[in-house]
Amino acid sequence: MTTSHDDLLPGTRRALLHRIAVAQSEGRTPSLVATVVRGGKAVWTGARTSVPGHGPDENVQYRIGSITKTFTAVLVLRLRDEGVLDLGDPLEKHVPGTGAGEVTISQLLAHTGGLAAESPEPWWERTSGSLRPELADVLGEQPFRHPVGRRYHYSNPGYTLLGALVEELRGAPWEEVLRREILEPLGLHRTSARPQAPHAGGWAVHPWADAMMPEPAEDLGRMAPAGQLWSTTRDLARFAVFLAHGDDRVLSAESVKEMRAPAAPPETAELAAGSSYGLALQIVHRDGRTLVGHSGSLPGFLAGLVIGVEDDVAAVVLSNCTSGPPVFTVATDLVRIVAEAEPRIPDPWSPMAEVDQSALELAGQWYWGTQAYGLRLPADGGLVLGPLSGVGWGARFRANGDGTWTGLEGYYAGELLRPLRRPDGSVSHLDLGSFVFTRRPYDESAPVPGGVDPEGWRGVR
Template identity: 80%
Template sequence: MTTPQEELLPGTRRALLHRIAVAQAEGRAPSLVAAVVRDGRAVWHGSRTSVDGHGSDENVQYRIGSITKTFTAVLVLRLRDERALDLNDRLEKHLPGTGAGEATIADLLAHTGGLAAESPAPWWERTPGSLRPELADVVGEQPFRHPVGRRFHYSNPGYTLLGALVERLRGAPWEEVMRREVLEPLGLRRTSAQPRAPHAGGWAVHPWADAMLPEPAEDLGRMAPAGQLWSTSGDLARFAVFLTKGDDRVLGARSVQEMRTPAAPAEAADVGDGSTYGLGLQIQHRDGRLLVGHSGSLPGFLANLTISVADDVAAVVLANCTSGPLLATVGADLVRIVAEAEPRIPEPWQPLAEVDASVMELVGQWYWGTHAFGLRLTADGLVSLEPLSGNGRRSRLRANGDGTWTGLEGYYAGELLRAVRRPDGSVSHLDLGSFVFTRQPYEEGPSVPGGVDPEGWRGIG
């Protein structure tokens, strides 16, 4: 069943319903609930269930597993923005004695800390957290599986350590800090560490028979920051808006953009699908679009949050089964259906409010050697450097207020652009990270390193 929405066209709504219906039927999920977000709000909710009259809506809680890690990452980035820590700090500086202290905070956020994927036996997802009362019980006697910072290796104990770091610096339990600093400001009233009615029960579906077995719902204790939370499709839809746009009460737009930026190398097995990891967010290229978000699973539950920032479309999919529907594929398909059927309408073009004459002097065509580039000033106050033909290095750059600009992306990210002037004040050339850009290809004068052949351009004869 679905809740009728006027925001999406009837054909789009039917395609969304069809996709989750196929997922629930073929995946043999007792129930499945989904939501789609566009333009900063939920525009569609749908659900399928095996029990007539008991379909979930956007207010029914499901366990969201490792999507909890994204919430924990938000808390860590808040501490960074308050300068309580630096992401390059080693864990030992703030949380000594863990045995994993040589990993940096950034390493832990990006799963490049070299830590084991799981805590020592017994299987932590199906046993009480009271069996692992101390951090030593979570990381074990040999915490590392790989050299620190060398490779991506997903680690649940790593996020347990980040949760403990939050507790140490805030002086309060992770759950309390999460509620106070993230859930309440964002209005996520149906997200909690413990289930609150109405909530779905977790089930295992037999792989060779249409039979079900109830799964235990354990309190994960110390492991909570890696996977404890329960939430709803409605709350996760609001969380998706936050991860797209930011919210200064919790984390600003620049910091959530940093979370969405790749911070870990792709494993060899993942290179083909373009998968990598940011700071608490999974990143992948699929169907020609960049998707960010996170998946989650615990015995009895599957969850997925998928966002296409460029399309301003996000999807949430939750199910109450241990295995079955591939929710990452379903989430990506829901985003694709909306993005293709109802492509985003761009905002009207707006001219600059003010024109800086010193910047206008620089716009236009430039040459790096013989490669032609265009430098444009855009309405958002940035400058954009792009090749005029073919593929090449491109970047937007932000003004620093002193006549220089810093690259924001690609090869020139973090590099400095400055205009070099002649004694009379006119612009000689641009210097971008030591690369010289001139108005003509290899323009005569002292600006081109190595000089220019005095005989100039010539034919082959």
């Protein structure tokens, strides 16, 4: 008997429930709700609550805090893909007069612009956005804390600037652009800038007593692009699928993959060991797998979204307390539970529909000096280069249509691979960013820079 692809085994479901039950109990939160996605579909939702009359489920809104930043980043990447801006542009080119215009758009996305973590007093999360009507009120007189581009330093004002960039280039409020370009196309009908019933109330839980107090829910005004949104686990599960696979109505798979690539210095102490930051996505290496996502918090709420791209599993965890359960860690654990208990079944191997003979001619073993590499021609297109043993640079390459190939990742990203041919048409060698790859180690028939000793290989006498 074959289990349905959509079903989780009873043991897996119980392990998921146990994990969120422990999180709600030990984290002392009024409620906690989680949804797990596998294969692009929500396959499990669980909730725990201790508040009478409050039944959280996948349709109840919680405030998601800084997960909002990921939505803002998608709007910026859309502008880039349309050719309206370049990520290397200084902010001043599009939004002049901020006092922080030397920072590039990519630096704002990756929190490497050197800007302050927070806006000037009063505490922006617990006060009305009407106190900060202008960008100058958000940035203050001294917006920088570090040299531009030198280190990762998380910045909420930086995403306020990105929201202003979207408004300037779209000619409409951030919230309106968000709804038109992301929420409606993806069907995120329960994601909004202001709470819509049913929604959870935000609570502070006393650290030394089992007592609660309601938290204010302020409209953040100018700071909205950094943390305003309310959403549900159902909507965020759909958003997680989008961040894993892309959706051409919003952003291509290649562009969301770019968001998941490291863009900030990994050695920065602010990033935990084994983690880095992309374009509005945190990247974590844990238990042998790479996870991407984002956490969020505002007074009264905690949120976590985690995607295991290779396992095709994602988890969303939402809670309504100011501090308590480590929701990002809980979401990470939910991904691990499913991935380990029910490993992904690989798609069956199938041959390519048509064989490009000029590309097939390149497949096989090549040598960079004396190091052996393999060049494969997979069914899904392109070329894949990798060392046959030990360590070495590898990458996928995309065909350019003129016999050359462009690297898509790692050391060779953007670099050109060119097959060079002899007068009879056969391939002499590969030129990869000026490196010469030959069919034999230092093949004397190829133009190896520096030449090849005419006496060839020898032993010691």
